[in-house]
Amino acid sequence: MSAPLARLLQDLPAGEGSGLLGGDPALCARVLGVDGVAVSVGAEGALTELVWSTPGRSAELEDVQCTLGEGPLFDTYRHRTLIAVPDLGQADPQRWPAFWPEAQQLGIRALFCFPLQLGAVCLGTFTAQRTIPDPLTSGQLNDAFIVADAVTAALIRDSGRRSDFAQAEPHTALHRAAVHQATGMISVQADVPLPEALAILRAHAYRTGTPLLTAAEEVVARRLHFRDNPGGTTLSSKDRD
Numbered sequence: 001m002s003a004p005l006a007r008l009l010q011d012l013p014a015g016e017g018s019g020l021l022g023g024d025p026a027l028c029a030r031v032l033g034v035d036g037v038a039v040s041v042g043a044e045g046a047l048t049e050l051v052w053s054t055p056g057r058s059a060e061l062e063d064v065q066c067t068l069g070e071g072p073l074f075d076t077y078r079h080r081t082l083i084a085v086p087d088l089g090q091a092d093p094q095r096w097p098a099f100w101p102e103a104q105q106l107g108i109r110a111l112f113c114f115p116l117q118l119g120a121v122c123l124g125t126f127t128a129q130r131t132i133p134d135p136l137t138s139g140q141l142n143d144a145f146i147v148a149d150a151v152t153a154a155l156i157r158d159s160g161r162r163s164d165f166a167q168a169e170p171h172t173a174l175h176r177a178a179v180h181q182a183t184g185m186i187s188v189q190a191d192v193p194l195p196e197a198l199a200i201l202r203a204h205a206y207r208t209g210t211p212l213l214t215a216a217e218e219v220v221a222r223r224l225h226f227r228d229n230p231g232g233t234t235l236s237s238k239d240r241d
Contacts, residue, residue: 005031005143013154021052021154028147029054033140034128038062039116039151041124042077051124052151057106058129064102066179067205067212071099073125076113080122083113087133098206109133112141114148116155123155182216189227200226 011023036058065071187197
C-alpha cells in the first residue's frame with residue numbers, strides 16, 4: 001500500500017463538523033489516477049445526498065444523475081455491483097439515454113461506480129471519473145475497492161452518531177438540503193407520497209432545463225409551487241404566502 005493511500009485511509013473516519021467523511025477527495029483522485037471522485041449516500045432505498053467529492057465535474061455529475069433519476073450510480077446502488085464504463089463513446093446510448101449526453105457535455109469520458117456495501121445493505125456509491133477514455137489498471141481497481149471499503153466503514157462508524165444520513169444534525173450543511181425540504185413541501189402541496197413528489201420536482205427541473213437544486217430552492221422560497229398542478233406554478237409577489 002502506498003503512503004498516500006495509507007494517509008487517505010487513516011483520515012477518512014475523521015469526519016468532523018458538517019462532514020460525514022474526513023480525508024482529501026483530491027488526494028483520493030490522485031492516488032487512483034483519476035480526475036475526480038464522489039460519494040453519495042442513501043436512505044430508505046434511494047440515493048439522497050452527496051457527502052464527499054472533488055469540486056467541479058464530479059459534484060456536477062452527481063447532481064445531473066440526481067436530477068434525471070438515472071445513471072450508473074443509481075444502478076450501482078440498486079443492484080449493489082460495480083459499473084465500469086471505461087469509454088463513454090463506446091457505451092450503449094440506450095442504457096441511460098438522458099444521462100449520456102449530459103455526462104459527455106461535462107467532459108467526462110470514463111466512469112467507475114462502486115457500491116458501498118455491507119452484506120445485503122448498500123449505503124451508497126463511490127464514483128471515480130476521467131476526462132479521457134481509459135480503464136483502471138488492476139492496481140488502481142484494487143485500490144478503488146480498498147477506498148470503497150474504507151468509506152463504507154467510515155459511514156458505518158458515523159451512523160452511530162446519526163441514525164439517518166438524510167436526517168443530519170442541525171449544524172450539518174447537506175449539499176441537497178433544499179431538495180429534501182422541497183420534496184416534503186411538494187408532497188403536501190400535491191398530496192402525493194415523497195417519492196412521487198421528488199419525481200415531480202425532477203420532471204420540472206428536466207423540462208425547464210433548471211438544475212434540481214435551483215428548482216428546489218425556488219420551491220423553498222415559495223416562488224414555485226405544485227398545488228393541483230404537477231407541472232408547477234410560478235407565483236407572483238402578491239400571491240406568495
